[in-house]
Amino acid sequence: MVALAVILFAITLLTIDLVIQARQKKYPLMSPSLRSSEKADVVRMPKSVFFHPAHTWARMEGADSVTVGLDDFIQKAVGAIDKVYLPMIGQKVKQGDPVITVHHGDRKLMLVAPISGTVFALNNDVLDNPALIAANPYEEGWLFRLEPELLANSLSLLTIAENAVSWIRTEAMRFREFLAGQTLQHATLGATMLDGGVPVANSLEYLDDSSLRKFEDQFLR
Amino acid sequence: MSYALLIDLTGCVGCGECQRACQRSHGFPEVEAKNLNDKNFTCLDQHGDVFVRRMCQHCEQPACASVCPVGALEKTKAGAVNYSADKCIGCRYCMLACPYDIPKYEWASNNPRVRKCTMCYDERTSKGQPTACSEACPVGATLFGKRDELLAEAHKRIGENPDKYVHRIYGEKEAGGASVLYLTSVPFEKLGFKTTLGNEALPEKTWNVLSKLPDVVATAGVLFSAVYWITHRRDEVRAFEQKMNGKSNVN
Amino acid sequence: MITRLIGKLTFWKALGIVFILGGLVSGAARFIFGLGATTHLSDSTPWGVWIGFDVVTGVGLAAGGFTLCGIVYIFNIKRFKPIVRPTVLTAFLGYLLVVVGLMFDLGRPWAIWHAIVMWNPHSVMFEVAWCVMLYTTVLALEFSPVLLERFHLTKALKVVKAITIPLVIAGILLSMLHQSSLGSLYLIVPEKMHPFWYSPMLPVFFFVSALAVGMGMTIVESYLSARAFNKTLETPLLKDLSRMMVGVASVYVMMRFLDMLHGNKFALVGWNMESGMLALEMALFFAIPLVVHNVRFGQTRLGMFLGAMSVVLGFVTNRLNVAMTSLERYYGNVYFPSIGELFVTAAVVSAGFWIFSLAVKHLPIFVDAHEEKDMVRLTPVMRPVVEEPRTAASAQA
Ligand code: SF4
Ligand code: SF4
Numbered sequence: 001m002v003a004l005a006v007i008l009f010a011i012t013l014l015t016i017d018l019v020i021q022a023r024q025k026k027y028p029l030m031s032p033s034l035r036s037s038e039k040a041d042v043v044r045m046p047k048s049v050f051f052h053p054a055h056t057w058a059r060m061e062g063a064d065s066v067t068v069g070l071d072d073f074i075q076k077a078v079g080a081i082d083k084v085y086l087p088m089i090g091q092k093v094k095q096g097d098p099v100i101t102v103h104h105g106d107r108k109l110m111l112v113a114p115i116s117g118t119v120f121a122l123n124n125d126v127l128d129n130p131a132l133i134a135a136n137p138y139e140e141g142w143l144f145r146l147e148p149e150l151l152a153n154s155l156s157l158l159t160i161a162e163n164a165v166s167w168i169r170t171e172a173m174r175f176r177e178f179l180a181g182q183t184l185q186h187a188t189l190g191a192t193m194l195d196g197g198v199p200v201a202n203s204l205e206y207l208d209d210s211s212l213r214k215f216e217d218q219f220l221r
Numbered sequence: 222m223s224y225a226l227l228i229d230l231t232g233c234v235g236c237g238e239c240q241r242a243c244q245r246s247h248g249f250p251e252v253e254a255k256n257l258n259d260k261n262f263t264c265l266d267q268h269g270d271v272f273v274r275r276m277c278q279h280c281e282q283p284a285c286a287s288v289c290p291v292g293a294l295e296k297t298k299a300g301a302v303n304y305s306a307d308k309c310i311g312c313r314y315c316m317l318a319c320p321y322d323i324p325k326y327e328w329a330s331n332n333p334r335v336r337k338c339t340m341c342y343d344e345r346t347s348k349g350q351p352t353a354c355s356e357a358c359p360v361g362a363t364l365f366g367k368r369d370e371l372l373a374e375a376h377k378r379i380g381e382n383p384d385k386y387v388h389r390i391y392g393e394k395e396a397g398g399a400s401v402l403y404l405t406s407v408p409f410e411k412l413g414f415k416t417t418l419g420n421e422a423l424p425e426k427t428w429n430v431l432s433k434l435p436d437v438v439a440t441a442g443v444l445f446s447a448v449y450w451i452t453h454r455r456d457e458v459r460a461f462e463q464k465m466n467g468k469s470n471v472n
Numbered sequence: 473m474i475t476r477l478i479g480k481l482t483f484w485k486a487l488g489i490v491f492i493l494g495g496l497v498s499g500a501a502r503f504i505f506g507l508g509a510t511t512h513l514s515d516s517t518p519w520g521v522w523i524g525f526d527v528v529t530g531v532g533l534a535a536g537g538f539t540l541c542g543i544v545y546i547f548n549i550k551r552f553k554p555i556v557r558p559t560v561l562t563a564f565l566g567y568l569l570v571v572v573g574l575m576f577d578l579g580r581p582w583a584i585w586h587a588i589v590m591w592n593p594h595s596v597m598f599e600v601a602w603c604v605m606l607y608t609t610v611l612a613l614e615f616s617p618v619l620l621e622r623f624h625l626t627k628a629l630k631v632v633k634a635i636t637i638p639l640v641i642a643g644i645l646l647s648m649l650h651q652s653s654l655g656s657l658y659l660i661v662p663e664k665m666h667p668f669w670y671s672p673m674l675p676v677f678f679f680v681s682a683l684a685v686g687m688g689m690t691i692v693e694s695y696l697s698a699r700a701f702n703k704t705l706e707t708p709l710l711k712d713l714s715r716m717m718v719g720v721a722s723v724y725v726m727m728r729f730l731d732m733l734h735g736n737k738f739a740l741v742g743w744n745m746e747s748g749m750l751a752l753e754m755a756l757f758f759a760i761p762l763v764v765h766n767v768r769f770g771q772t773r774l775g776m777f778l779g780a781m782s783v784v785l786g787f788v789t790n791r792l793n794v795a796m797t798s799l800e801r802y803y804g805n806v807y808f809p810s811i812g813e814l815f816v817t818a819a820v821v822s823a824g825f826w827i828f829s830l831a832v833k834h835l836p837i838f839v840d841a842h843e844e845k846d847m848v849r850l851t852p853v854m855r856p857v858v859e860e861p862r863t864a865a866s867a868q869a
Contacts, residue, residue, distance in 0.1 A: 001806050002521055003749055003792035007756070007785055014781060020483060021699075045848045125708065131773070132707060140708055165848050172850035200850065258515065284660050290598035291583075291590040310586050311579020314597050316518035318660045325515045326579070328508025333579040417663050426659045427596055430675055434599070438645050445546050445641050452548035 043072040043200065045165055046138050050158035052114035053167070054220045056100070057138070058158065061145070065120075069142040070100065070111055070133070073168060074220070077175075078104050079202035081130045086144050091119050093146065095154045096221070100143060102130075104205070107212060111220055115154035117146035171219075172200075178218060179203065182211040223300035224346050225368035225400040226355060227375055228274050230412070231385065232362035235265055235272035242357030246341065259327045262338040263354060268412045271405070274363065277302060277323045277338040278392060279400035280422070285315035285324055287424035293335070299347055300368060300400040301340030309335060320396055320418055340400070368400055375404055397422025488822040495819020498812035502576055510812045517807040524795030525817055526573025528654050529788050530566060531604065532682045536693070537563025537611055538647035539686030545640040552709055557618060557837050558697060559690050564611040565827055567604060569820050576816050596656045603650035610643040618835050652679040658794060667740060668750050669798040671731045680724045681757070685787040687717035688761075691780035695773060697832060707773060714776050717783060718765045725758040749789065749797045757786025 045051075049059040055074040059067045075081070083103035093099050098110035122144045126132050133141035148154065159167050204212060237253060243263050244251045254261040263276040279302045286294040286302060293308035294315055315335060316324045327333035341352045351365035364371060372393060379386045391403040396418040403414070410416050502510045513520045536559045544552050575581040587601040613632060620629040655678030662670055671677065691710050732738055741747045764770040764779035800806055809817075831837060 001745075001800065001808055002524065002796045003789050004752070005808070006521075006525065006792060007752065007789055010785055010788070016483065042847050043850060129707060129772075135707060168848060169850060287592075287594045288597060288660055289592055290595045290601055291586040292592040292595075293590075308583075308586055308590055309580060310583045311581070312577075312597060313518040313579065314595075314657070316515065317664075320661075320663070322516070326507075326518065328514065329506055330508075331503075331506045333507065415663070423660050423662070424594060426662065426672070427656060428594060429672075430656050430659060431594065431596065431599065434649060438649065441648060442641060442645055445542070445644060449546045449548070449637060449641070452546070456548065 043076060043168065044136070044138065045072070045168055047161045047164075049138060050114065050155060050160050051164045051167065052095075052112065052158055054096070054112045054114075056111050056114040058114040058154075059138075064147045065145055066115060066117065066148045066151075067142045067145050068114055069137050070102070071168075072137050073171070073200065074109075074111070075133055075137045075141075076200045077202070077204050078102060078109060079205050080104060081133050084126060084130050084133070084143065086122050086127070087113075087119050089119055089122060092149075093117065093119060095157065098221075107204070107209075109204075109212070109216055109220065113146075114158060115146070115148055116150060117148040119144050119146045121145040175200075175219070178215065182207055182214075223298065223368045223400065224340070224349075224365065225279070225300055225371050225402060226340075226352065227364040227366070227371040227402045227404070229362050229364070229378070230271055230273060230403060230405040230407075232360050233265075233272045233274065234360055234362070235267065236359065237265060238357045238359055239263060239274065239354035239363055240265065242353040243338070246344070246353040257323065257325055257337075259325045259334075259336040262336070266413055268407070271407050271412060273403075273412050273414075275321075276401065277340070278321055279338075279340055280396060281398040281400065282396075282422035282424050284318040284320060284396075284423040287427065288314045288318040290314070297342060297347070299340070299342065299349075301342040301346050303339050303342040304335055304337065306334045311335075318423070320415060320423060368402075371402055375402055378404060394420045396420070397425070488826060491815065491818040491822040492826070494815035495817075495822075498815040499576060499819070501812055502816070507579060510810065512807055512810045512813065514805075514807075516803040516805050519795065520577075520807060521796075521809040521813050521817055522573055522577035524792050525788075526577070526820060527570055528657075528795050529791040530570045530573060530820075531654060532651065532678070532685055532787060532791060533689055533784070534563040534566025534570070535647065535651060535682040535686035536689040537566075537614075537686070538607075538644050539683055540690055541614065541640045542644050545637060546644070552713070554838075555690060555694055555709060557615075558693055558832070560611060560614050561618075561831055561837060562689070562693055562824075562828060564608070564615050565824050567608040567611060569824050570604065571608070572823075573817070573820050596653050596659070600650045600653045600657070603646045603653065607643060607646040607650065610639055610646065613639055614643065618837060622835050647682075648679060651682040652676065654678050655794075661799075664799055664802040665794075666746050666798040666801060667735060667737050668732070668746055669794045671735065673727065673731055674794075677724065677727065677731075680720060680727065681787055681790060684717050684720040684724060684757075685784055687713050687720070688780040688783035688787070691717070691776055692784060695777040695780075697828075697838070698773075700829065707776075710773075710776050711771065714765060714770075714779060717780065718761050721758050721761060721783060721786075725754065728754075746797065746801070749793050753786055753789040753793055755786070756782050756789055761786075 049057040051057050051071060055071045057069055057071050061067055081102045081104055085101040087093055087099040091099075093113040093116060095114065095116045096112050099113050100111040102109055102111065123132075123142050126141060126143060135141060204215065207215065240254070240261070240263055241251050243249075244261065247260075247262070249260040252261075254264055255266075257264055257275065263274060266273045266275055279296075279300055281296070283294065283296055283302045286292075286296055289309075290312060291308045291310055293305050293310075294302060295305075297303050311333060313326060313335070316322070316326060324335045324337045326335060340346050341350075344350075345352055352363075355363045355365035364374070366374075372390065375390045375393075379388055379390075385406050387405050387408055389409065391405070391409050391414055392399040392401050395415075397420065403409075405412060498510065507513055511520060511522075540552060540556055540559045543549050544556050575584070578584060587598060588605075592598050614636075616632050617629055620626075620632065652675035655674035655676075658665060658670065658674055659672070691713055694710055741750075760782040761779045764775055764782065767775075769775040770779055796807065
């Protein structure tokens, strides 16, 4: 009797929870997007990877293997990525070619390859479950591997470690100024900026389509 | 020198003197109660024309005492299973564990005690005096005495009247034996006695497991340390090899 | 002001507040008017929902702590390290709350220290009491690095880190002991319990099912905290954990099946309450998670969460079946807890959630040290405490 009652009660609560969750998803603006506001201007910048100025990264795994992904900054700015398109295995990509597409709802952004080479492996887990990128864009959230070509040449454009950190800081200030120049659709964002902080999390969600294209031009190429 | 009670159901006339004497000796209101509770430690169940006196059996290996985490219940040398309220924490495990559902609780109190027959331990049996109930019984159906003597008496009665008595003394062996023994002419099953308990004392079932625990702990402890050593050794070896490889590359 | 407060109130917060207030009132009532007046406990139900759920089930649900510590530290499967802290925290809170729940149930809670000085090594309850006491201490020590880190007590931190492994091993041994001993509690009532649940193997059953539910709880917690605190979810980890969980649950069910078979207990299966409850238990603990795990949906976050939740519910059913359902026929009365008993239980659970969320907010629970190093603040200057002209601040930057 007691057991039955407890289980039924628990299942009722669980159902209520699922209903609440489902309804929140329908109205994304009702959920506080900038919930972890104090963490909003923190990004991960591991010292072991090379960063391309257009926010993708590359890491040497061995003589003929380089792993590629997108950086934490862009990942946070876009918000939850729900679809990724990658180049095909065997495809030759050139540094700076827009070969990665990420979707957030009906918006999409194209990102470039950080170095040139031939793609030989894709991260199937990420294709199935793009949320892995949010978990850690440098580990389980990697995108593809390629066999590099003219590696030294490609690398000269990339930054690493301390240089990457100061680069991302200037990049953040540039981003702040960029946002200030656009008409924003969300008051919270403005408030964060007045604080002197750089609002990153989900901030692209509040740009209209033309601003988004501008962003792509100025930051992702 | 373990005392016991021998209750010969063929003699009991159901007068209720034992119940009243018990209530009187504890200062409880004298009422005819059909159930045990915190103010009544013995009662008479009527099955046809047989009256069965229900009370704590003062088991030889009491389940209640074995489960009590603080030893508030204990089997005394005098045979009584006695209760010390000043030790009890009120977990009520004894109530669950007793196979005869004897211990009752003072639910209405804010400083509750477990209540049950203590075989008049403090006042009488600790000094070798008979219990209030056995003294009160007008027909001698509840006899007080040493357990071995009472057992001998019971066997003698069965031997002398083999047709009258069921050839079994309830409490001699049941669940490890008890200090309250019953004789009857009607099969025990028909009188509401538990006949499914077997002769193994209940605490044995627990002790079988508890007594093995030190071995389990020792084995598991060694095992986990070994697993720890192996799994981490692998890491060390790998680290070492990498270092060596690194060196040879440099050379 | 009030409207603002209400605006911030989610359904869960509101429910939690109701439960905790109700629990406080009922708890006070229990100590003022006594057990008899405020609970439905009686001479024929000496143990009610406070023991059955708060203690017997609660300790099991906190089994994630030792399971995961064993996986990470002893078996050296380091992948799981990121979820060790939240799991140890839940285990610690779980045990504390078990003790709180016990305080309401004991007739003389102020005498609880007797268990430390008055020994009865033949009592399972005595052994459980000691293990719970020691293990709660171990958990506190295992969790202490979080606090020490937070307050930068490096020396103490070093000491605790140095004894991590002995602590972990002690924790596992203690857990093995008392998780199984909770089952041994019931060994003493062979003919009171329904044969479906009584078995000389009870301690083993309790231990194995605690292992499975430890993993299940870890998944459930990770999912809920990922959602509530906007933390990232270690999906691949949880996938592995969920596989192990289903594996252990299968072993458990196999053992139960053999027990039923050798005890000729299948003869008792039929249209009765016990059979129904047994079926519910098995469905929730084993069948549903197995199916969920093997369909595509089970690989999604929600799927993993629901699969693990099912194991947890199955576990709760099992413990309550052992503690209550199996005894109902013997005692011949159907106990149902009073409002007060329910409120206190609900309040204890809500308090657990609440303290956990506070801890996550204020302590470094979800960040592991190595990741912290990679973090970069995008705003390099700290905001000045005194409002300075904005130009000065930006010039500094
Ligand atoms: S009958 Fe019950 S209360 Fe009396 S000694 Fe035996 S186990 Fe204890
Ligand atoms: S209720 Fe008292 S006497 Fe009974 S087992 Fe618990 S501590 Fe011992």
